């Protein structure tokens with residue numbers, strides 16, 4: 001694994017401008033995913049019931065690989081992951097980190113304990129209590145590659161995406177999508193995860209330069225949807241109820257897909273990556289959120305990073321190719337976003353619902369992934 005850079009190499013605005021100008025005109029369809037892989041320990045009734053690869057970067061890579069449009073049939077989806085782990089990282093050979101190796105640090109890998117309650121969770125109650133047990137190093141601006149990207153996903157889990165790192169992402173990428181959890185998580189002395197108001201953080205001033213901000217319904221009050229929607233499009237996910245989009249001048253509800261939830265971990269990450277893939281296919285934001293809901297539902301039906309059935313993925317691809325009459329070139333470009341529900345929205349939902357049937361409800365236990373069955377049935 002490559003070693004992490006020192007945090008001394010900060011780039012000045014002028015330097016970035018030169019970088020962008022120098023590369024202008026080049027085809028830049030690549031994505032940049034920034035956020036660290038982590039170790040997730042799943043606990044229920046005081047007992048460890050699962051140990052899995054975690055971190056939004058792992059869930060996001062998995063969905064981008066599965067759902068991004070490809071110019072060539074073969075090959076991986078074009079995106080780079082900037083992630084940090086320690087020498088104790090247990091999943092270097094798991095698919096996502098193996099293909100996109102993290103930077104190696106002296107500090108231990110970020111680790112979370114997720115405590116699931118024994119009582120069946122209600123639709124809107126938090127389904128787990130999270131505690132950060134270890135925190136790896138932050139990701140510094142100098143850790144990002146010196147080139148342009150079509151889109152960026154800021155998907156930190158433990159405060160590792162620093163404000164200056166997000167700012168550099170914004171300079172490098174044509175459009176940046178941000179998970180609010182990367183911006184508003186706070187940790188008490190015991191590592192328990194809480195939230196701070198986004199407005200009180202140094203990230204707030206960057207919002208007008210962000211394209212999409214995704215928050216869970218639990219995080220939404222800290223984001224301040226009414227203020228934030230005037231600066232960028234805000235998406236609030238709501239578990240089994242799907243999601244809502246809020247932009248300056250409109251809003252939309254997007255229906256969910258049915259799922260048998262065994263582990264909610266990574267639903268939000270998988271949603272965001274499905275949504276980004278939808279934009280890459282040329283969908284409007286409201287239509288792209290269908291793909292977000294689809295992959296969010298697929299994520300909760302398995303423990304840890306999900307495996308998608310090839311037949312299901314093939315069906316999704318065929319649906320997208322058929323329903324999207326004119327696919328704009330697969331580029332996310334801030335000036336060409338459309339938000340409204342298109343005329344094919346309902347057809348797309350119905351067709352994806354059929355495709356979802358090709359996903360076995362619960363994949364076979366996969367001991368190499370720590371996949372151990374039902375964590376949180378609701």
Ligand SMILES: Nc1ncnc2c1ncn2[C@@H]1O[C@H](COP(=O)(O)OP(=O)(O)OP(=O)(O)O)[C@@H](O)[C@H]1O
Pocket residue numbers: 215216217236237238239240241242243256257258259260261264265266267268269271292293294295296297300
């Ligand atoms: N039980 C479910 N049934 C169907 N779809 C679900 C379910 N739970 C989540 N989803 C899908 O995943 C999306 C994200 O879920 P949720 O709102 O729970 O995110 P989250 O709280 O950020 O998740 P996490 O922090 O566990 O990754 C939802 O908008 C929905 O589309």
Ligand SMILES: O[C@H]1[C@H](O)[C@@H](O)[C@H](O)[C@@H](O)[C@H]1O
Pocket residue numbers: 038039040053054055056057059112130157181265266268269
């Ligand atoms: O692996 C998970 C996942 O990435 C979640 O999005 C995040 O809420 C948790 O902190 C993390 O442990």
